[in-house]
Amino acid sequence: MLEPLIRANIGRLQTVYDRLPSPARTLLTSARGWFLSRIRYSPEAFSFLKHLRAHEAWTPDDISSFQIRSLQEIVSHARAAAPYYANYPQIEIRNFDSLRLLPVLTRETVRENRAHLLSRDVPPRQRIIAGTTGTTGGNLKVAYTEKLARENWAFLLRQWAWAGVKPRQPRVTLFGARVVPITRTTPPYWTHNLPERQILLSIFHLSQKTAADYLKFLHEHRGTVLEGFPSVLSILADFALSRGETIPMRAVFTSGEPLYPAAREKIESAFQAAVFDSYGMTEYCGLIQQCEKGEMHLAPEYGYLEILDANNAPVAADEEGYFVWTGFLNRAMPLVRYRIGDRGRWKLGTPCQCGRAFPRVTPTITRESEILHCADGRIFSPRALNQYLKGATSLRFCQFVHDRAERVVVRAVAGSDLAALEMMKIREELQHLLGGSMRVTAEIASEPLVFPGGKIPLIVNRVEQ
Ligand SMILES: [Zn+2]
Numbered sequence: 432m433l434e435p436l437i438r439a440n441i442g443r444l445q446t447v448y449d450r451l452p453s454p455a456r457t458l459l460t461s462a463r464g465w466f467l468s469r470i471r472y473s474p475e476a477f478s479f480l481k482h483l484r485a486h487e488a489w490t491p492d493d494i495s496s497f498q499i500r501s502l503q504e505i506v507s508h509a510r511a512a513a514p515y516y517a518n519y520p521q522i523e524i525r526n527f528d529s530l531r532l533l534p535v536l537t538r539e540t541v542r543e544n545r546a547h548l549l550s551r552d553v554p555p556r557q558r559i560i561a562g563t564t565g566t567t568g569g570n571l572k573v574a575y576t577e578k579l580a581r582e583n584w585a586f587l588l589r590q591w592a593w594a595g596v597k598p599r600q601p602r603v604t605l606f607g608a609r610v611v612p613i614t615r616t617t618p619p620y621w622t623h624n625l626p627e628r629q630i631l632l633s634i635f636h637l638s639q640k641t642a643a644d645y646l647k648f649l650h651e652h653r654g655t656v657l658e659g660f661p662s663v664l665s666i667l668a669d670f671a672l673s674r675g676e677t678i679p680m681r682a683v684f685t686s687g688e689p690l691y692p693a694a695r696e697k698i699e700s701a702f703q704a705a706v707f708d709s710y711g712m713t714e715y716c717g718l719i720q721q722c723e724k725g726e727m728h729l730a731p732e733y734g735y736l737e738i739l740d741a742n743n744a745p746v747a748a749d750e751e752g753y754f755v756w757t758g759f760l761n762r763a764m765p766l767v768r769y770r771i772g773d774r775g776r777w778k779l780g781t782p783c784q785c786g787r788a789f790p791r792v793t794p795t796i797t798r799e800s801e802i803l804h805c806a807d808g809r810i811f812s813p814r815a816l817n818q819y820l821k822g823a824t825s826l827r828f829c830q831f832v833h834d835r836a837e838r839v840v841v842r843a844v845a846g847s848d849l850a851a852l853e854m855m856k857i858r859e860e861l862q863h864l865l866g867g868s869m870r871v872t873a874e875i876a877s878e879p880l881v882f883p884g885g886k887i888p889l890i891v892n893r894v895e896q
Contacts, residue, residue: 449612457623460610460631464624470577471584471627472598480585484592486732491788494731495527501759502530502735508550509765515547516767530735535743535755535768541714542571542846545764549574553763562821563713570824573714574763582760583715586730590720593785594682594707596656601628603652603680605659605667606687607818609635613864618644634663635864638809642670649678657702658684662802662812665694668701679703686711688814689794710773710794716758716766719792726778728789734758736792737768738777751776751795801892806837807868813889819860825849828879829857832891839865841873842880851875 448459470476489497503524509516522532541548549558558574588598610622610631620636623629630652637645645667649657657664657680664685671678680702686709695706710719710727717734719727729736738752739745746752755770778791803811820829827846833839841861843854858873865871879887 445609449609449614453611453619453622456611457625460622461625464626464629468626470581473581475578476581476585476588477598479582480588483585483589483732487589487787487789489731489788494788494790498731498735499524499526501732502527502757505757505759505765506530506533506767508552508762509767512550512552512762513548513765514551515544516765519767527735530737530757530768533768535739535770536766537770538571538772541766541769545572548764548766550763550765558763561713562824564817564820564829570820570822570826571714572824575715575761576763579715579760579763583711586718586720586733587709590684590707590709591656593720593723594684594705595723596682599628600656600681601630601652602656602658603630603632603649605632605634605657605663607634607660607814609633609818611636614866618648620644621648632659634660634812634815636809637663637666637670637811637815638805638807640808642674646670646674646676646678649680653678654681656681656684657704658686660687660812660814661685661690661694661698661708662688662814664698664702665691666802666810666812668694668697671701672697677701677703682707684709712771712773714756714758714764714766714769714771715761716769716771717754717756719794722783722785722787724783724785726783726785726791727793728783728787729792731789733760736790738775738792739770746776749776749779754794801833801888801890803831803833803839803890803892804894805865805869807866809865811864811890816861817889819857819864823853823857825853828887829854830880830887830889830891831861832880832893834891834893836894837868838870838872841871842876843873844876844879 448456506524510519519533522529524530553576557576559576561573563571563573608631611620611633613635615636620633620641621630624631681704683698683702683704683706685706690708698706708721717736718730720730721727735757737745737755739755740752751774753770754773754775755768757767773794775792775794778793782788783791803816816831825847826843828844830842831839832842841854841858843850854873858871862871880891882888
């Protein structure tokens, strides 16, 4: 298999990729896009999408009986296939209350028992591995399957349909891929994925100096779909609005971090389009997506959601609590009653005007963070820096403290013996990203820095702007 080889050598391949001329990068990005689009736009994905669209007519009773059935299936699969669940009590899940007889898994427990949570039914060569840094910067390696990648894409296409966007409609993407070399100082800051009619823009080259290039590019692609991390789109919106410009786009999709009301307002006004936000996770155990009426709906076919208090008891009505997910789709690493660390509340009251009976949930904004402004004018969103944590598995927390105009401290809380080594690697890579105008140092700390209200920011900014 080529894929494990590529994954094992990703650092070296990135160096090779960075040295290629722009057309060759487009060719490689498109080749990868071709593989992905075979999964994303396969007949199976479209048939799954068709089912998903039919489910939009479900009544609350339809939703409950589907979820009970799916819980029975995934719990018995977990018990039979993953050693961790072998000793779980033999209960029959007749209703949602019986699920509560099973323990709640914390993120720490999943990290520590990862190997035993992998399903024996899915051979290692069929596992796709992804790293997630979650809310706190502590890394977790998650396994999933190609089938799940396909199904997950169908959920995304369902939300596109809510926005009136068709599959393969041209789009401009600003997620975490390193699509052009860090050292590049002239356009293009983008590369093309031709099979998907997608252009990937770098989130690592945003700067007051490059703002005009980014805006010119967006003007040339006005009317297309725009997707990306909220903090990144918010930086772009600032570029436009501060110059008194607006760039009408078809629709905007955000995910990967919380969307603050102020950021939504800026993005909608700069790009003259509605923002469709979504909340998901690399563990692939749950999904919440915004509909065309602006409400956040649970995708009932994706996973079962409980909102629990600190003692794992259900919260009262619409009180805030912890999200505890039981994913229906991930057969490679089933997660039953997984407390991911994020919080939110049910939204009760009159049904949504969109007509769907899918329950509504409001995720709480927990990942408050700041933006890094470098001395040379470059601007990095929390998600840009977060990409540098994905390889590390030994850190409980990792934060970036901008404490002097020209210095950033990588501040890590160790989870195992490898921590110092991984922290120094992050320091080195971040130094490469930030370049000569900044100095990056590193330190091990015993606890993370916490903002008022208990939020643990990725970037802490102590420099007067
Ligand atoms: Zn709705």
